[in-house]
Amino acid sequence: MEDMLAVSIWRGGEDGEFVSYDVPRLENQTVLDVVTYVQRKLDPGLSYRFACRVGMCGSCAMTVNGRARWTCRTHVSRVADDGRLEIAPLRNLPVVKDLSVDMVDFFDKWAKAGGAFSPTKSRADDFAAIPPGDAKRRQANAGIECIGCAVCYTSCDVVTWKPGYLGPAALNRAWTLVNDTRDGLGRARLRLVAGDDGCLGCHSQQGCQEHCPKSLSPTAAIAGLKRAVVVAVLKGKL
Amino acid sequence: MSVEGIQSRVWLAQRLSAMVLAVAVTVHLGGMILAVQGGLTAAEIIQRVGGNGVAASFYGIFVLAAAVHAPIGLRTVLLEMTALNPRVADGVAGVFAVAVLVLGLRAVLGFYQLGAV
Ligand code: SF4
Ligand code: SF4
Ligand code: FES
Numbered sequence: 001m002e003d004m005l006a007v008s009i010w011r012g013g014e015d016g017e018f019v020s021y022d023v024p025r026l027e028n029q030t031v032l033d034v035v036t037y038v039q040r041k042l043d044p045g046l047s048y049r050f051a052c053r054v055g056m057c058g059s060c061a062m063t064v065n066g067r068a069r070w071t072c073r074t075h076v077s078r079v080a081d082d083g084r085l086e087i088a089p090l091r092n093l094p095v096v097k098d099l100s101v102d103m104v105d106f107f108d109k110w111a112k113a114g115g116a117f118s119p120t121k122s123r124a125d126d127f128a129a130i131p132p133g134d135a136k137r138r139q140a141n142a143g144i145e146c147i148g149c150a151v152c153y154t155s156c157d158v159v160t161w162k163p164g165y166l167g168p169a170a171l172n173r174a175w176t177l178v179n180d181t182r183d184g185l186g187r188a189r190l191r192l193v194a195g196d197d198g199c200l201g202c203h204s205q206q207g208c209q210e211h212c213p214k215s216l217s218p219t220a221a222i223a224g225l226k227r228a229v230v231v232a233v234l235k236g237k238l
Numbered sequence: 239m240s241v242e243g244i245q246s247r248v249w250l251a252q253r254l255s256a257m258v259l260a261v262a263v264t265v266h267l268g269g270m271i272l273a274v275q276g277g278l279t280a281a282e283i284i285q286r287v288g289g290n291g292v293a294a295s296f297y298g299i300f301v302l303a304a305a306v307h308a309p310i311g312l313r314t315v316l317l318e319m320t321a322l323n324p325r326v327a328d329g330v331a332g333v334f335a336v337a338v339l340v341l342g343l344r345a346v347l348g349f350y351q352l353g354a355v
Contacts, residue, residue, distance in 0.1 A: 027296075085286050112340075162317065162318055194242040195241075195242040195245045196245045196317070198242070200245060230250060232246075233246050233250055238243045238246050
């Protein structure tokens, strides 16, 4: 293991540039540790986001050596064999400053895709009993661990090409709700994600699931939405 | 009908036409490979399948599927890769669809007539 890491970090807005820093190499060091070291010891003006440091909040995603990753759970040893790290803001989102991007579009699209649960019962009702083995429950289960980190969104070329495309995370969320038997939005929910900017825009090339740190498969969720669209069209319900 | 409804039908039409094309292209290529084993002239081909109603219908369906499938894909490529206004992309795809259909059906009909003479 080398003693120092050669780190270059994006500084400034969209038209910023990479700046080099030397950071001591430590055992079990994460990429987030490296960024934090730079801010605490070398350059207090560096902007970046994190909160939980344990892979739950989804706020620390950055582009590390060309690939989007959750930096708090990414060990330097896994990504910087030769002691070099290039850390940039996420792609497909406007850069606010340094490593912080503007997530507004990303979350607005969740809302557009009908990301909010639409209850059919009130708190006065009893719990809904859904057996764990239920087919729909299993479909929903496959997608609910999403932490909203936008790694998939930043890795999807369709998002780059078509700024209106809702993107893998929002569509994955929609699929969990389509499979939520307690949800009351029904066909209207499908309509929100049915168009060219919705699930039909996906090319199924799986960039999202290749990069998702939670190993989710938005591609499979989107394929599920496409099947639901086919059924709705054939029934004349869309 | 809603915009999503139309877009979903167009998308489904492209999937269905793809299934037809998969069969049609296989039959077409397979047929050609089998037919030209010992070398074949244009005259021989016309003699064999020109004026044949089954061959003409098969290629008619082939052309129809291509005229549905390709323009929808072209439209998607234009929308993703260029800054074209969606209406313009619709127009280009529409013209392309008509061109494929007319040229294709004319070829099928011409071949049929050649054999029928
Ligand atoms: S599979 Fe679909 S959503 Fe996922 S990266 Fe590819 S185009 Fe984007
Ligand atoms: S699907 Fe995966 S990559 Fe996308 S936001 Fe959720 S956790 Fe992140
Ligand atoms: S800091 Fe919360 S997921 Fe990385």
